[in-house]
Amino acid sequence: MPSYKAPLDDMRFVLNDVLRVSTLSAIPDFAALDDATTGQFLSEVAKLAEDVLFPLNASGDSEGCHHDRDARTVTTPKGFKEAYAQFCAAGLPGFACDPAYGGLGMPATINTALSEMFCSANMAFGMYPGLSHGAYNALHAYGTPAQKEKYLPKLVSGEWTGTMCLTEPQCGTDLGLVKTKAVPQADGSYKITGTKIFISAGEHDLAGNIIHLVLAKIDAPDTPAGIKGISLFVVPKFIDNERNPVYCGRIEEKMGIHANSTCEMNFEAATGWLVGEAHKGMRAMFVMMNEARLGVGLQGLGLSEVAYQNAVTYAQERRQGQPIDQRADAAAADAPAVPIISHPDIRRELLTMRTQIEGARMLAYWAAMQLDISQKSPDAVAAKKAKALLDFLTPVIKAHMTDNAVDHANAAMQVFGGHGYIREHGM
Structure with missing residues (x-):
């Protein structure tokens, strides 16, 4: 059976040690940010991703959504409404939204780490609130005061x-x-x-x-x-x-x-x-489209991570063959089989996935940090530079991380062998 455990140590390493996300506290809107706050958010959301969302992933995909043509309505899979209620109760729809409309006002950098967990645990679920945040951003940037007052609080709360x-x-x-x-x-x-x-x-x-x-x-x-x-x-x-x-x-x-x-x-x-x-609709829509592109890249990262985790677990448990350095020893022929993670080609597949995933995570979080700087920094020069970098790298992130996700899912399937083509293994 597939499983998912949020890679909190890897996330904290990127956020705290590589990017030093707490330096965003120099921006007035993020003055209260520190490593302890970041860690608390990560831990709490990990529980929701692991215990609530991931168990609905396979069942939701199997059941699918139901379209009632007569009533002209769509029903989501069993458990999704309850999970969405928990998602909203935790304040997650408004995590990175303007406090003026009920949001928590946290950095997009931290929100990106949270979104990675949703993409790994249950990408289909994550797409429901994911587009909402893009709609929020477009209306926040271009809506009239009346439109903002009418729509933003409801989008922030998750009611809409x-x-x-x-x-x-x-x-x-x-x-x-x-x-x-x-x-x-x-x-x-x-x-x-x-x-x-x-x-x-x-x-x-x-x-x-x-x-x-x-x-x-x-x-x-x-x-x-x-x-x-x-x-x-x-x-x-x-x-x-x-x-x-x-x-x-x-x-x-x-x-x-x-x-x-x-x-x-x-x-x-x-x-x-x-x-x-x-x-001038494209100018307004690009606010939403660019966030969607980053979100698609993050989906690729999330899928790569969960594929890698399950491939590693299987490779540690599955026993086949003898260590390569003992195959010439006749006495080793009757020795117990070793976990396949002992075999060089399996290790190569897993290490390739691991290094590419860690690099992608750093790039995704770094890009989110540029988004925070471009939108919130009082330093106009720094904000302009961050926006230029983000504009250039957004399509790269989308294409690279999603291409990698396909490669990583295939590599994970190869680790599983024939079992990778069996639905219950989740590949």
Whole structure:
């Protein structure tokens, strides 16, 4: 059976000894930060990841989400609602959010370490609150005062969750081809019509409301063509307890991550409001997209870690063959078999994984530290430098860590041999 133990010693080493995260306390917003506080957060969240989330990982993937086409609702796997309630009760949705809206105001650097544990323990679960934080950031940066007051406290508490609605059937990376339209209304709102696909956590039963951030083109003569004509809108599932006509058309039939509701979302003249300036939607959405890219990289790190842990455990327990230096000794032929971790090729696989994972962890946490400096440092020069580094490395982190995750899962499967292809082993 698969298992997961949060690598707290490795995390503390990176945070405290390599990055010296407590130096962020020089930034006024993080003045109370110290190593003891960091350690306490890590230990408490590790318990939630190990004892609550990881046991739901395999069962959630097996059960998947259920789409009721008649009721137009989605139900998450057994145990997810209770786990999400515990997640919210611990204040985790608002861990790195503005205290003005109920958040704890902690650094993204520490939040990244917490997120790694969620990605390892149950990536499908972690995707529900993960996109919410991106929606929070976009609204915090570009929302009107009224929008911030209305949406941010609920996103921070976890009572509401958020999504990022970009992709459509005919376009993914080329968002200039977006067909979703927004028709202006006399009261300043818009009617949003169109279909979005691959929407993580697009519909579910974990929260009382879902706040969709949607890219669309305003239906007006002066709307520029292509990507220059894209605007960003906030479209709630419920408006004053009344259902807004935005519905899940189907759950995408993925090859994995079945416990997360990746949805096709149909906006049927749903009411929405402009976020930021008209035709400047990409600028606002990039706040959310860049965080999502870092989050995807972190998913790769989390999956690499749990694959490595289980490969090591199996290699320590599985006994096959003799030590390579004794195979020429006829007397050793009848000796007991040794754990396969004794064999050089197995050790090479495991050590390769271990070194790459440790390097990836340092890079991910360092990038989060640059995010903290870029957003919070009173030193304008340091903030500008940190942002430039982060902008350059964000796509590198996403690509490198996810590519590594595939390689590490495959390497772990090789350590297991034929057992790696058996579902109960979790590879």
